[in-house]
Amino acid sequence: MSAPLLELEKVTIQFGGLTAVCDLDMCVGERELIGLIGPNGAGKTTAFNMITGVYQPTSGSIRFCQKPTAGVKPYILSLRGISRTFQNIRLFAQMTVLDNVRTAMQGNRAQRVRDALLRGRTFREVEARVANEAMELLKIFGLDHFHDSMGKSLPYGDQRRLEIVRALAAKPKLLLLDEPAAGMNPTEKQQLMELIRFVQDKFQIAVLLVEHDMKVVMGICQRIHVLDYGRKIAEGTPAEIRANPKVIAAYLGTEEPDA
Amino acid sequence: MRGKEKLFLLLAVVAAVGVSMASSLFNRYYLGVAVDVGINVILAVSLNLINGHTGQFSLGHAGFMAVGGYLAAKLTLVFGPHLPPAVQPFLFAGALLVGGVSAALAGLAVGVPTLRLRGDYLAIVTLGFGEIIRVIFQTSEPFGAATGLTGIAKLTNFGWAWGLAAVTVYVVACLVNSTYGRGFIAVHDDEIAASAMGINPVRYKVTAFVVGAFFAGIAGGLYAHQKAVISPGGFDFLKSIEIVVMVILGGMGRTVGVILAAVILTILPELLRGVAEYRMIIYSLLIIGLMLTRPQGLFTFGKKRAA
Numbered sequence: 001m002s003a004p005l006l007e008l009e010k011v012t013i014q015f016g017g018l019t020a021v022c023d024l025d026m027c028v029g030e031r032e033l034i035g036l037i038g039p040n041g042a043g044k045t046t047a048f049n050m051i052t053g054v055y056q057p058t059s060g061s062i063r064f065c066q067k068p069t070a071g072v073k074p075y076i077l078s079l080r081g082i083s084r085t086f087q088n089i090r091l092f093a094q095m096t097v098l099d100n101v102r103t104a105m106q107g108n109r110a111q112r113v114r115d116a117l118l119r120g121r122t123f124r125e126v127e128a129r130v131a132n133e134a135m136e137l138l139k140i141f142g143l144d145h146f147h148d149s150m151g152k153s154l155p156y157g158d159q160r161r162l163e164i165v166r167a168l169a170a171k172p173k174l175l176l177l178d179e180p181a182a183g184m185n186p187t188e189k190q191q192l193m194e195l196i197r198f199v200q201d202k203f204q205i206a207v208l209l210v211e212h213d214m215k216v217v218m219g220i221c222q223r224i225h226v227l228d229y230g231r232k233i234a235e236g237t238p239a240e241i242r243a244n245p246k247v248i249a250a251y252l253g254t255e256e257p258d259a
Numbered sequence: 260m261r262g263k264e265k266l267f268l269l270l271a272v273v274a275a276v277g278v279s280m281a282s283s284l285f286n287r288y289y290l291g292v293a294v295d296v297g298i299n300v301i302l303a304v305s306l307n308l309i310n311g312h313t314g315q316f317s318l319g320h321a322g323f324m325a326v327g328g329y330l331a332a333k334l335t336l337v338f339g340p341h342l343p344p345a346v347q348p349f350l351f352a353g354a355l356l357v358g359g360v361s362a363a364l365a366g367l368a369v370g371v372p373t374l375r376l377r378g379d380y381l382a383i384v385t386l387g388f389g390e391i392i393r394v395i396f397q398t399s400e401p402f403g404a405a406t407g408l409t410g411i412a413k414l415t416n417f418g419w420a421w422g423l424a425a426v427t428v429y430v431v432a433c434l435v436n437s438t439y440g441r442g443f444i445a446v447h448d449d450e451i452a453a454s455a456m457g458i459n460p461v462r463y464k465v466t467a468f469v470v471g472a473f474f475a476g477i478a479g480g481l482y483a484h485q486k487a488v489i490s491p492g493g494f495d496f497l498k499s500i501e502i503v504v505m506v507i508l509g510g511m512g513r514t515v516g517v518i519l520a521a522v523i524l525t526i527l528p529e530l531l532r533g534v535a536e537y538r539m540i541i542y543s544l545l546i547i548g549l550m551l552t553r554p555q556g557l558f559t560f561g562k563k564r565a566a
Contacts, residue, residue, distance in 0.1 A: 052455060078457040090452035092445050094512065103441040106457035113466065116437035117430060119264055123437070130438050170456055 003066055004029045005174055005206050006051065006082075011060035013050060020046045022230045023060070028174060033200050033207045035221035037214065037241075039250055042227040044210040045087060048178055051208075052084050053077045065173070079106070083172030085163040087179045087210075091151040097162060098147040101134040104169035134169060140202070141165050141195075157188050164199065174206045175199070181213045193219050214251070218242065226250065264433055271425030279418030290417060291485075296525045297420030298481050301427045303505035303521040304514060305474035308431045310503065311512035313467040314447030316382040319369060320475050320502045322389030325494035326365045327358030327476025329402050332411045332483040334358075339412050351414040355423075355480040362476025363469045365392070370468030374461055389499055397491040407490030408483070415485040423481065427474045432514055434470065443467060444512070508549060510556025519558050 006028040013021050021043040028034050036044050049055045051062060053074040062069045069077060083104075092100050115123040138144040141161050146154060151162055160180055167175055177196065181189050197220050200207045211217045217224060218238040226234040226241060228250040234241055241247055275297075282290055302320060309317045334354040342350055373384050396402050403409070434440045445453035446463045454460055483489045501524070509520030527545065531538040549557060 054451070073459070074451075074454040075457050075459045078455055084455050086452065086455075090449045092448040092452065094444055094448050095441070099441060099444075102438055103445045103453075103458070104456040105438055106442065112439060113434065116434050116439050119433060127438060166456065 005032075005065060006208070007063045008047075008051070009061050009063075011047070011050060011057045011062060013046060013055055014058045020230050021050070021057075021227075024227070024230075024232055026225055026232070028206050028208055030173070031200070031204055031206055033196070033220060033222050034209065035217035035224040036208060036210045036227065037212070037217050037224060038227035040212075041229075042250075043230040044227055045178060046230075047227070048084065048176055048208075048210055051176065052082055078170055078172075081171070081173035082176065083167040083170040083174070084176040085160075085167050085178055085180060087182060089159050089163055091159060091163060091166070093150075093152045095151055096148055097138065097143060097151050097154065098131070098134055100151045100162060100166050101137060101169045102130055104166045105130050105134065106170070137165050137169055156183065157191075160184075160192075161195065164195070168199065168203060172205055174208065177207065177209045177211075179210055179212055181211060181216045189213065189216055192216065196220055264429060268425055268429040271428075272422045275421035275425060276418040278421070279416050282417055292526065292529050294415060294417055294420040294481075294485050296522050297417070297424045298415075298478050298485065299502075299505065299521040299525045300424040300518050301420075301474050301478040301481070302502045303509065303517045304424070304427050304431050305471045305478070306502050307506045307509070307512065307514065307517045308434070308443070309467045309471040310506050311510075311517065312431075312435050312443045312447060313464060314511075315464055315467060316378060317385040317468070317471070318382050318496070318499050318503060319385035319389035319392075320471070321494045321496070321498035322385075322392035323362040323365055323472040323475035324479035324482065324498070325389075325392050325396060325491070326472075326479065327355075327362040328479030328483040328489050328494070329358075329396055329408065330361045330476075331355050331358035331480030332408045332489060333402065335412055335414065335484065336408060336410070347412070347414065351412075351419070351484065355477050358480040359473045359476040362479065363473035365476075366468040366470075366472025367465065369472075370465040374464055386496065386499070389494075390496065393491045393494050396494075403490075405491065407488065407493075409488045411483050411487045411489070413484060413487050415481045420481055420485070423477055427477075428514060428518065430470070430474075435514075447512070504546060508546070508553075508557050510558055513556060513558065516556055516558030520556075523557075 004027040008024055008026040011024045038044050050057050053072055135144055138147055181192055193216055224238060224241045225232055226247050233246045234244045306320045309315050331354040338350055369388050373381055376384055397405055435443055442458040442463050445458050446460045450460045505520045505524050506517055509517030528542055531541055
C-alpha cells in the first residue's frame with residue numbers, strides 16, 4: 001500500500017488547561033472516504049482546524065502528501081490540496097454564486113497584480129477558462145441557473161452544496177466536510193449522502209467527513225474514527241463501529257447496573 | 260468585451276486632456292471646483308479599495324495624502340526654478356510619482372504592523388498614524404513647520420486631475436475584477452474562508468494599503484499644486500473623515516457610487532456658499548439625513564460584480 005495522503009501521529013492540542021484533542025492517530029489514503037464522528041465537543045472540528053492549519057497542534061505531527069504541515073499557513077495548505085467546508089456556512093456574502101466559485105480558483109499562477117492591470121491576452125484567456133470551469137462545476141451540481149444570484153440568497157441546502165462546489169473549485173486532493181448534514185431533514189440528508197459519494201467518485205479525491213449524524217456516516221464511509229472527549233475510542237468499518245460497546249456508551253451513555 | 264477597460268482608460272484620459280486644452284473657455288472658478296472634484300475622486304476611489312473592497316477600516320488617508328503632497332511640492336519647489344518651462348510637466352509627473360511611491364511606502368509601514376488589528380482597533384491605529392505624519396510635517400523646518408509650504412507652482416490642471424482620476428478608477432476596478440482581485444472581496448467577506456480557499460489575507464491587506472496609499476499620495480501632490488499653499492492643518496483628521504464619508508455615502512465597495520459621492524460632496528459645500536455661515540451646518544445635516552435614510556450608501560446600483 002502506498003503512503004497515505006494524510007497522516008496524523010499522536011496529535012495533541014491544549015487550550016490552556018483543556019486538552020481538546022489527545023494523541024490522535026489517523027490516516028486518510030488517496031480516494032478514501034473516512035468518517036470522523038463523536039458526540040458534541042469531542043474535538044472533531046478542532047481536529048479539522050489542525051489539519052487545515054488554523055490551529056497548530058501542541059505536540060504530535062501531521063503530514064500531508066508526506067510533507068509535515070507544522071507552521072504552514074492555511075492558504076498554503078489549500079494550494080497544496082486541502083480544501084474544506086465549514087460547519088456554519090461561510091460563503092462570501094457579497095459575491096454572486098459564480099464569483100464564490102471563481103474566487104476559490106487561486107491556483108492559477110498567471111493571475112497576479114500585473115496581469116490584472118495590463119489585461120493582456122493571457123489574462124483574458126485565463127479569466128475565460130476560470131469562468132468556464134466554474135460554470136461547468138456549477139452545472140454538475142445543478143446550481144448553474146443561480147450563477148448570477150447572491151450566494152447568501154440561496155436556500156439553505158443549496159448554500160451547503162455551493163460551499164462544496166467552492167471547495168472543489170480549489171482542486172483539492174483531500175476534501176474536508178465539516179458537518180455537512182447539520183440542519184438538514186432526512187430527505188436532504190439522503191441526497192447529501194448521494195452527493196458526497198458522487199463527488200468522491202467523480203473527482204477521484206479523498207474525503208474526510210466530520211459528522212454528528214450517525215446514519216450519514218454509516219451509510220457512506222469506508223472507515224470511521226470515533227472521538228470522545230478528545231480521545232479516539234474506536235476505529236473501524238461502519239459495522240464494527242456500530243457494534244462497539246465504547247461507541248454506544250459514548251453516544252447513549254452506559255446502563256446503570258440494576259441494584 | 261475584450262480590452263474595453265483599456266479603451267475606457269484611453270478615452271477618459273484623452274477627454275480629460277482635451278477639456279484641459281480648452282480650459283480658457285470655462286469659468287476659472289468652475290474649473291477650480293472641477294479639479295477639486297477630480298482630486299477627491301482619486302482619494303475616495305483609492306480609500307474604497309482599503310475600506311470598501313478589502314474591509315479594512317482606515318482613517319489615515321489624509322496622512323498618506325500629506326506624504327505625497329509635501330514631497331511632491333518640495334521637489335517642484337527645489338528643482339522647478341532651475342528648469343525651462345518645457346520640462347515642467349515632466350518634473351511635475353516625476354514629483355507626483357515620487358510623492359505616490361513615498362506614500363505607498365508609508366502605506367506599507369502602516370499595513371504590516373497593523374495586520375493583526377481589525378475593525379475599531381485598526382481605525383484607531385490608522386487615525387493615530389495620520390496624526391503622527393501631520394505632526395512630523397508640522398515640526399519639520401525643511402517642510403515649513405506650522406506654516407507649511409508656500410509658492411508652489413500651480414501645475415495641476417483639469418487634465419492632470421481627471422486623467423489621474425481615470426487611472427485610479429482603472430487600476431482599482433481592474434484589480435478587483437479579476438480572479439486575483441476577488442481575493443480582496445473574499446478577505447472582506449470572510450477571512451477564514453478566504454484563507455481556506457488559497458487566499459493569503461496578509462498579502463491582500465498589505466496590497467490594498469500600498470495601492471490605496473499610492474493614489475492618496477498622488478492626490479496629495481495634485482492638491483498641493485492646485486492650492487499653491489499647503490499646511491499641516493489641511494491634512495488633519497477631518498480630511499480623512501471627509502474621504503471616509505464619501506466612501507460610506509457612495510456605498511462601500513461600489514466604485515460608481517463612490518465616484519458620484521465624491522462629486523456631490525465636493526460640489527455641495529460650494530453650492531452652499533450662498534448661505535455663508537450656515538453652510539457647514541446644512542452640509543452636516545444633509546449627511547446625517549442621508550446616513551439615516553440610506554445607511555447602505557446613496558447609490559447601490561452597479562453592484563460589485565466581476566467582468
